[in-house]
Amino acid sequence: MHSIQLTLHASESNPKFRRSWMFPRAIRKIYPWKLAQICQILNQMALNNWSQDIQNEFSRLLTAGNLKGQNDIRDPKSGGARTYISQLESIGLLYRNKKELFFTLAGKSLIDFETPLKVLQHQLLNYQYPSTYSNGRNVRIDPDIRIKPFVFVLKLLKHASIKYLTVDEITFCVVYGHNSGCEDLIIGKVLDFRKGNSSRSDLLNFIDNPLEDLSTPKATQKDNAKKLLVEAINVANTFKNYLISSSLAYEEAGTKNIIISEEFTDVIDDSILNINNFIPYTPGFDEKFTRAYGSWNKKKDTTTNSERKKLNKGEAIISSQFFEYIGNVLITESAEDFISKMTKDFGFNRDLVLDVITPLIPKSLTFFESKYLELSKGGVATARDFELATAELFRTRLGIDATHTGSIHKKGVGGYSDIILSNESLGECAIADTKASSYYTLPSTDYAKMISNYIPNYKQLGLASDHTLGFILYVAGGLGGEIQSKLLTLYKESGFPASAINAKTLIEVAQIRDLKKDHIWEKLKTNKVLKTSDFH
Template identity: 30%
Template sequence: MINYWWVTRPKRRLNSIPEILAAFSEISLDQEWHGQRNVHLTLEDALEDTGLKRKGERRDQTGGGARTYKAWLVSLGLIFIQESTHRIKLTLAGEAIMAGESPVEILKKQILRYQFPSSFSISRGVNVAPRFKIRPFRFMLRLLSDPAVESLSEEEIAKVVIVEAENETDACYKHVVEQLHKFRCNGDKSLSSDFFDKYSPGSGKVNPNHPFSHLLDIANTFINWIEYTQIAKRDEDDKRVRIIEDKQNEVSSILSDVPPFIDRPHQHEYFQRKYGLDLKRKKDTRNLTESKTITAEIIAEQKIKQAFISESLKSPIGKITSSLVETISLQTGIDEKLVEEVLLRLYPHGAIGSFMTEYFEMSFKGRDEATEFENVTAELFKIVFGFDAKHIGSIGLTPDVLLLSDVEGYAGIIDNKAYSKYTISNDHHNRMVHNYIRNIKNYYSGSYPLAFFSYIAGGFGRNINTQIRNIAKETSVHGSAMSVSNMIKLVEFHSRTPFSHKHLRDIFSVDRLILISDLE
């Protein structure tokens, strides 16, 4: 029995979930799972061939690797085994990811609803202790939003939170906060003398050289998962996880709405269908009793869907183009005409949201991926918002992105900063004023007036509003700063109700940090 919070982790990050789900759908959807070793081995081959699973010697040839990935998808409420047919089915959440909806928003919902007990946590081979009745990620957010805690280190999560937090009562919460304070003061001396007796790994054997490694590994995975939601992030300096500054209101809203626990975890199909709801529905009313005959057309469609999802994670796809059709045709060996027909039917508006996880990560990587961050920003303004957008940052003494609106007749400039707490230094202030704004003719020969300047970054320092206003006052050009999480929200809102170029000009001209309320 596992006497601490536990998640399965064939990979520690969730970025590859859409591709793994797509591979799983191609090989195993509507197939029987239990005892079907050939299916397991075929899936394992597919995962290795696409680079989703590391190739290596398989000692037992039983498909154990595939079963680990299947457990991962089950644990997140994306698939289930139908009781009446014993066949693998997608939940509504799994279907939504396969339909090209934003995996971040869907998996955020799944992560925040993740609970002990669950159909997965009580299953054979897992067996998390029954003392836990808790939504672990909601509990972590409660701690992070508490001024008495404010941030958590991997060590604090490993040695205190995942072993002490067993329910969501105020008494338990208070106890965990007290234990955190003791640990911050006294370190390992604050832990109970029988700590390893109570919290040994599933094997029962503690690594004598690294006795806490099993708990630290789990804690690291919990941080990776909560980072995937784009609500919290490790600090670049001290590596402690904190709520992203402009997500405080969202977290307050999440915590103020306390949904009931999902009941009947012992009934696998019932629990999974209730857990795996999509963003639109409150109940899964699908009739899945009729088994489908697997035809060549269905197999081809699954291959096309898998290839499309893989491409959508690499770059933003706003529409189905001839080059995309050609790429997927070459990958799958399927005729371009059929590829185009399937893509236009299933993904008529592309799948911008699938790429947003990668875009979010780019914004925190400093100079390592700065050029790619700039290029993708230009691409988003072009394919999502319809600007004539050019990446010009490589020219020198120029902003990163030049935007031209032929509809409204204005220009805008964007400077990307891949940092979590960007502040406009004196040097950057002068560069924006003198090189970018006053000398715009050095890189733009057209006649459109400059309507705004803006910075897009992972996050900003506390003085950003004053710094923006100082540039605007000195140049008489409106400006703004936008966090990458709000840029992602802007893309998401635009997909539902498109913004005009006039409205976008107003948003980027607020002379301060752009808030989520400016987008609504």
């Protein structure tokens, strides 16, 4: 069934409104840990008195947390802080009540370490025009544009004739994505763009009426079509950064192609089914809309604007720095590297640092999730970091001894797998190989390496020479092709159980409470592509 073309024609549009998408870009890459860090800083401000002095203090704390460029805020009426507030409000983390600011349920969940990646994904999958943001004075997107931009693009990525999009191609969505009925028009433009092997310099040729289609309320007669197109491309690039930050899609290693993340198919498909279900928006009722949008895991936000738990300035700095740290590093229970940094670089007392971070450590893995998924699909550029992170995940979160062996040089022919796992209680070890690939199929070369190198050579490492080999495991960003049948063939030929698990599943398993090491070990022997449900 073909969608109906329902774009806004020049004769129908109002020059006072923008006819294309727009997104705030104070924070260009909205990783969950970064949003949580900013919310944590903001949570320490006097939000009932959003004065210029408070805004300037907020900007200074952002700078101290490496979230904002060095800026002395020489302008006493600097609007820098307001751009961050606008961005948090646009994705449903904050709302306004007169001159006061309050966190939505989604914003509170980020601060409280509650499944941050799921929060961000939910907010983007429900991001819509019209909204409080799209009706803003400096945005003014045409109110007749009714679309969920992230769901719309994800639906395109699932289309058999599209499969991937570049920033240049997303520009067609930015300009012509006025509602879900514009799908065929945009698919046609993308395919025509590809057919001619076109580049960015040709993009303007595919815009029907450049001065009208690219027009914005701020455009002047001096603005030519090329200048307006650059702005549309910048919006497309911001959109890409948002989407990748949520792990719903990723940039294919070695290309500029944006591809859907298959491991999130369920949540994406559900959103596509609801692509035309919008939160009602009425100008002047902005608080009602934003609270509904930000209620993320509940049908309605019925909370009262109660007093927030406040930290002193030192505690706030420690907490903010910790958000960044756990967003990029898989920490152990002690987090000694972070404690050392806080005491040596900032001069904080060790006991104070421990008091602040100890309640946060148990949930810290939820913030590393998006980073781990990014490493798992980065190809050669992230392969070694993915190996190290996977070994650390087994060791510190699953309680299974893991030694990184991928960098150990072997004399003579052959080599070693990336990781050796050990289980002393069972007297067994396992060979684990990681692949920073979004679509790993266990190709014949890797199959041959396992049979002729990794299995015969593992005992030479001396790590588990007195252990029997329990199983073979592949860990990758994504799994596909005929990997299931290849695992069974590998089992039959080698005599050892062979399984595979994707990065998302592994990190979800690491967050299941009270899993026993031996239980996990036995589940890894099941000769299949493993799912989270297999471990419950």
